Amino acid sequence: MGRLRKLLIPGVDKKLLVKDATRAMPDLVRRRFITGGASLGALTLLTGCDVVSSDSAEEMLKRVSKFNDAVQALIFNPYALAPTFPESAITKPFPFNGYYEVDDAPDIDGKDWKLEVSGLVENKKPWTLDELYKLPQQKQITRHICVEGWSAIGSWTGTPLSYFLKAIGADTSAKYCWFQCADRDGYNSPLDMESALHPQTIMAFKFADEILPRAYGYPMKIRVPTKLGFKNPKYVLSMEVTNDYKGGYWEDQGYNSFSGN
Amino acid sequence: MASLAATEQHTATAPKVIQPAWVRLMHWINAVAIILMILSGLQIYNASPLFRSLTFSSSITLGGWLAGGLLWHFAAMWLLMINGLAYLITGFATGRFKKKLLPISPRGVISDAVAALTFKLSHDDLSKYNQVQRLLYAGIIVVGIVIVLSGLSIWKPVQFQYLTALFGGYDIARYVHFFCMSTIVAFLTIHILLAVLVPKSLRAMIIGR
Numbered sequence: 001m002g003r004l005r006k007l008l009i010p011g012v013d014k015k016l017l018v019k020d021a022t023r024a025m026p027d028l029v030r031r032r033f034i035t036g037g038a039s040l041g042a043l044t045l046l047t048g049c050d051v052v053s054s055d056s057a058e059e060m061l062k063r064v065s066k067f068n069d070a071v072q073a074l075i076f077n078p079y080a081l082a083p084t085f086p087e088s089a090i091t092k093p094f095p096f097n098g099y100y101e102v103d104d105a106p107d108i109d110g111k112d113w114k115l116e117v118s119g120l121v122e123n124k125k126p127w128t129l130d131e132l133y134k135l136p137q138q139k140q141i142t143r144h145i146c147v148e149g150w151s152a153i154g155s156w157t158g159t160p161l162s163y164f165l166k167a168i169g170a171d172t173s174a175k176y177c178w179f180q181c182a183d184r185d186g187y188n189s190p191l192d193m194e195s196a197l198h199p200q201t202i203m204a205f206k207f208a209d210e211i212l213p214r215a216y217g218y219p220m221k222i223r224v225p226t227k228l229g230f231k232n233p234k235y236v237l238s239m240e241v242t243n244d245y246k247g248g249y250w251e252d253q254g255y256n257s258f259s260g261n
Numbered sequence: 262m263a264s265l266a267a268t269e270q271h272t273a274t275a276p277k278v279i280q281p282a283w284v285r286l287m288h289w290i291n292a293v294a295i296i297l298m299i300l301s302g303l304q305i306y307n308a309s310p311l312f313r314s315l316t317f318s319s320s321i322t323l324g325g326w327l328a329g330g331l332l333w334h335f336a337a338m339w340l341l342m343i344n345g346l347a348y349l350i351t352g353f354a355t356g357r358f359k360k361k362l363l364p365i366s367p368r369g370v371i372s373d374a375v376a377a378l379t380f381k382l383s384h385d386d387l388s389k390y391n392q393v394q395r396l397l398y399a400g401i402i403v404v405g406i407v408i409v410l411s412g413l414s415i416w417k418p419v420q421f422q423y424l425t426a427l428f429g430g431y432d433i434a435r436y437v438h439f440f441c442m443s444t445i446v447a448f449l450t451i452h453i454l455l456a457v458l459v460p461k462s463l464r465a466m467i468i469g470r
Contacts, residue, residue, distance in 0.1 A: 060336070061329075061332040061333065061336055062332075064332070064335065064336040064339070065332055065335065065336075068335050075417065075420050076420065077420060080419060080420055080422070081419075082419045082422075083418075083419070083422055083426075143418070143431060145418065145431065146309070147308075147327065147331070148308035148309040148327060149305065149306070149308060149309040149415075149435060150309040151431055151432060225419065226419050250328075253328055254328035254329060254332060255328050255331065256331065256332075256335065260417070260419075260420070261417060261418050261419040261420070
């Protein structure tokens with residue numbers, strides 16, 4: 001997401017814009033930000049009504065986005081596997097990607113870290129990294145696709161989330177796994193249960209056969225090759241199995257919640 | 262031949278409708294949809310430019326930032342797709358495409374292009390497209406289909422992975438999508454310019470005659 005911040009609008013102070021777009025802006029202003037833009041004068045002329053400067057455009061767009069969530073859930077085939085690639089196809093160097101600089105990435109001590117589990121699960125015992133490392137793992141070389149459009153091929157190894165959900169006695173008829181992460185400003189994101197149970201959705205502990213480095217989400221990243229990059233949480237602290245839609249860091253700012261590939 | 266004669270007879274008595282109502286309606290819906298798609302698409306492009314030195318001014322982008330551009334793009338796509346599908350089905354079913362767009366021959370296109378450039382091309386009968394028009398209109402329909410398919414393959418490279426593979430993979434599909442957009446913009450430029458030069462063609466697309 002770092003690049004997202006850098007390339008929003010050329011010629012505008014990027015750092016300031018980022019702050020404006022994400023945190024500092026009050027809701028109303030942020031809304032104007034989404035629907036505003038000088039080119040919209042032309043649209044007003046075309047349609048004869050002031051669709052874009054009003055809140056109704058914002059509401060309409062949000063409703064369509066929700067409708068698109070439903071359409072994507074319908075399109076989603078739980079048996080369709082993301083294409084896999086040979087080792088030679090791996091993108092080197094694999095880009096660091098965040099809404100902060102790499103130096104500001106969470107620096108987690110694996111010895112103290114525990115994965116908290118809550119919500120609709122039978123066993124809420126927290127998991128240490130050593131315990132998690134003992135679970136069966138699988139490796140995948142898949143394409144990471146960012147909402148910005150760029151993509152990179154990487155290699156991740158870890159435990160299928162479906163295996164872990166069974167191990168903790170999760171109610172897999174619930175709607176979401178909701179992840180809270182250690183990123184600054186409290187990144188979180190909901191993952192629909194069908195995607196969580198997809199055979200390629202893994203709790204990744206390794207990148208390129210090495211323990212997941214800090215830049216890529218140490219100690220644990222949820223790798224979901226059927227989702228855009230921002231739906232692949234890094235630096236995971238906790239997981240809640242829930243029927244409630246709790247929103248997410250990017251989702252709340254207007255990014256489509258399903259965002260499936 | 263008999264039916265052709267009948268048509269001619271019919272047109273001699275009644276005022277001639279050059280563009281039927283369904284064509285006009287779908288044309289203008291498509292115009293709104295394609296402009297929304299282009300402007301929001303440029304906004305999305307800016308988030309990760311395919312060409313380092315090419316980004317678009319915020320004065321011609323729609324959405325304000327990436328999330329806004331995506332919201333517009335994935336809303337307007339329904340308008341574009343549903344209207345486009347209806348247009349293709351009606352165009353084939355009514356025989357309009359065959360009647361208006363065929364035949365196209367290289368020789369005809371060249372001679373009509375020369376005539377147009379030397380201002381000798383006749384615009385007396387707007388119901389009959391010249392060869393350059395046929396080529397451009399048929400071509401832009403094909404480009405329209407390719408831009409939708411490449412768009413789908415970028416949007417769903419896992420679910421529609423065979424489509425994505427057909428385009429040579431995700432990254433190449435992005436370029437295809439972008440070049441189709443560029444082609445449409447080039448078409449629009451010529452299209453609008455010619456409509457202004459031959460205003461009665463614009464009138465026909467509004468009131469039908």
